[in-house]
Amino acid sequence: MIGRLNHVAIAVPDLAAATALYKDVLGATVGAPQDQPEHGVTVVFVTLDNTKIELLHPLGKDSPIAGFLARNPAGGVHHICYEVADITAASARLKRARARVLGDGKPRIGAHGKPVLFLHPKDFTGTLIELEEA
Ligand code: CO
Numbered sequence: 001m002i003g004r005l006n007h008v009a010i011a012v013p014d015l016a017a018a019t020a021l022y023k024d025v026l027g028a029t030v031g032a033p034q035d036q037p038e039h040g041v042t043v044v045f046v047t048l049d050n051t052k053i054e055l056l057h058p059l060g061k062d063s064p065i066a067g068f069l070a071r072n073p074a075g076g077v078h079h080i081c082y083e084v085a086d087i088t089a090a091s092a093r094l095k096r097a098r099a100r101v102l103g104d105g106k107p108r109i110g111a112h113g114k115p116v117l118f119l120h121p122k123d124f125t126g127t128l129i130e131l132e133e134a
Contacts, residue, residue: 011075013057041059079129099120099124101117116130118130
C-alpha cells in the first residue's frame with residue numbers, strides 16, 4: 001500500500017540554526033521559511049535527491065508540535081510521511097486492521113495541499129506516520 005517516502009519532519013527549537021546546519025554543515029539545498037498558520041507551524045523544506053526533510057517550528061499558541069518540543073527540547077524526528085495512491089482505500093484498510101487514525105479518521109488537506117491521514121504512533125512502533133495521497 002505505501003509507496004515512496006515523501007518526507008521526514010523534524011521539529012526544531014531554533015529554525016534559523018537548524019536551517020544553517022542543513023545548508024552550511026550538511027551542504028543541502030534549503031528553502032525559505034514558510035508560515036503555515038492553518039497547521040500551526042513554520043516550515044523550511046530541505047530538498048534531497050530522493051526525498052525531502054521538513055524542519056518544523058511552532059507557529060502561534062496552539063501549535064501541534066509545541067508539546068513535542070516541550071518533551072524534546074533539543075528537537076527530534078516528529079513524523080515520517082509515506083505516499084499512498086488512494087487515501088480513501090488506505091483509510092478503509094487501516095480501519096479493518098484496527099489501526100488508529102488521528103482526529104476524526106477522515107483525510108484532511110495537509111501541508112502540501114493534498115489529502116493526508118496521521119496514524120497513532122502506539123500502533124506503529126512508536127513513530128507518528130503521515131500518509132499522503134500522491
Ligand atoms: Co508531514
